[in-house]
Amino acid sequence: MPDLINLSTSKPINLLTSQPFNFSSSGTPLWGEAISPSSAKATAGEVISQYPNLLFFLSCTANLPFMSIVAPSLLAADFLKLESECAMLNESAADWFHLDVMDGRVVPNISFGPMIIEFIRKTTSKTCDVHLMIEEPEKYPEQFNKAGADILTVHIEACRHLHRNVQQIKGLGMKAGVALNPHTPVSSLSDILHDIDLVCLMSVNPGFGGQKFIPYTLDKIRQLRRMIDEKGLGVQIEIDGGVTLDNATSIMEAGAHVLVAGNTVFKSADPISTIRQLKQL
Numbered sequence: 206m207p208d209l210i211n212l213s214t215s216k217p218i219n220l221l222t223s224q225p226f227n228f229s230s231s232g233t234p235l236w237g238e239a240i241s242p243s244s245a246k247a248t249a250g251e252v253i254s255q256y257p258n259l260l261f262f263l264s265c266t267a268n269l270p271f272m273s274i275v276a277p278s279l280l281a282a283d284f285l286k287l288e289s290e291c292a293m294l295n296e297s298a299a300d301w302f303h304l305d306v307m308d309g310r311v312v313p314n315i316s317f318g319p320m321i322i323e324f325i326r327k328t329t330s331k332t333c334d335v336h337l338m339i340e341e342p343e344k345y346p347e348q349f350n351k352a353g354a355d356i357l358t359v360h361i362e363a364c365r366h367l368h369r370n371v372q373q374i375k376g377l378g379m380k381a382g383v384a385l386n387p388h389t390p391v392s393s394l395s396d397i398l399h400d401i402d403l404v405c406l407m408s409v410n411p412g413f414g415g416q417k418f419i420p421y422t423l424d425k426i427r428q429l430r431r432m433i434d435e436k437g438l439g440v441q442i443e444i445d446g447g448v449t450l451d452n453a454t455s456i457m458e459a460g461a462h463v464l465v466a467g468n469t470v471f472k473s474a475d476p477i478s479t480i481r482q483l484k485q486l
Contacts, residue, residue, distance in 0.1 A: 273453065274463045275483045276301035276334050276443070277476075279325065280316060281414045281467030290471070291328035297480040301332040301356075303445070303465045306349075308339040311363050312412035319345070319352040326353030336384060336445065338411055339363065343370050350377040358382030358405050358443075361393060371400050382443070386411065387419050391429040398440060403463070404429060409446030414467040418447030423459045430460025450479065454486050 277299050282290040294302060302325060307316040326333055335354040339345070342359040343366070349357055357379045364370045367383065374381040382403035383394065387410060394404060406425055409416035426442060433440050443463035444456050453464055464483055473479040 272462065273457060273483055273486060274300045274441075275480050276303040276463055276465045277470040277480065278303040278305060278414070278445070278465050278467035280305045281471040283471070287325070288328060291325060293476060294480075295329050295331065297477045298484045299331065299470075299480050301334045301463075302329060303467075304333060304335045304354075306335060306337050306339060307412065310340045311360060312338045314412040319348040322349065322354065323352040332356065334358070334382075334443075336382075336405060337363075338384075343373060346370075346374050346377055346379070350379055354379055356380040356382055356403060358384050358403060360384045360386070361389060362386055367397055368400065371397065375400075384445070385425075387422070391425050391432065394429070395432065398432060398436060399438060401440060403441045403443055405443040405445050405465075406461070407446055408444050408448070411446070416447055418449070418452055423455060426456065426459035426461045450482055450486075453483055457486065 275298065277294055279287075279290065279302060291302070304322055304325065305316055306318060306322075307314045309315040322333065322335060332355045333353055334356045335349055336358045337345070337349070338360060340363055342363060346357060357374045359367075359370050359374070359382070361367060361383050362385075371381045371383070380402040381400070382405055383397060383401050384405035384407060385391065385393070386407050391404075391406075394401075398404075406422060406429065408418050408422040422444065426444070429442055433442070441463050442461035443465060444461045445465040448456065448464050448466045449469050456464065466479075466483060469483075470476045470479055
């Protein structure tokens, strides 16, 4: 597993250890975001949770491979045991909670909304990555912000005024993501890429878990990675659908590093071990 660089000492650290991660004496990390004095010493996991672009930054500047951000999708969780499922994720090396909101119109399924997300938010301090698969998403950002979303992703196919939607999300203090269905070319992002924080590439047709990864998604990842690099942006690439221990390495080598894993995690005999393995790839 690759080591990353300690910003204050230039000594390598392992992101899965609990050794202190020290910042510069000024308390300002190299990527330009100020932190509070109370955060001047934190575990590596806490740093990555607070600054999700840090992995991308260090990978580029140190010429290192990406480490994965693992975002288990609670759509695959046992909702009769939702509190314990959240507790398991909190105990694990998972970085984000991925929360799929479906309205039965954009996708042929209905899941949950802000009320459930608000309950989930109370269980965790980890990043809540909310993926809206709904019509007219512009009607709901305030509700999802209030529920506790850190990242709010909308589908390009559902947005008539995508730039306005993105500005609305960012104006509420959330990070903005844009999702693309398998048939949508990454070139459709060329005029919005500089305004967003994350692209979610659907690697299955959205709506249901347990589907197989669509192989040509790897080509789309490579195309998108080139677009991002050519523009010098720090946009994260997230892959949603059919992510397994068998294909995660290929996905990361293509240029993505946020792995949404539903059945792979929650149907595993040992979810915590599976998450750890995804982190160690």
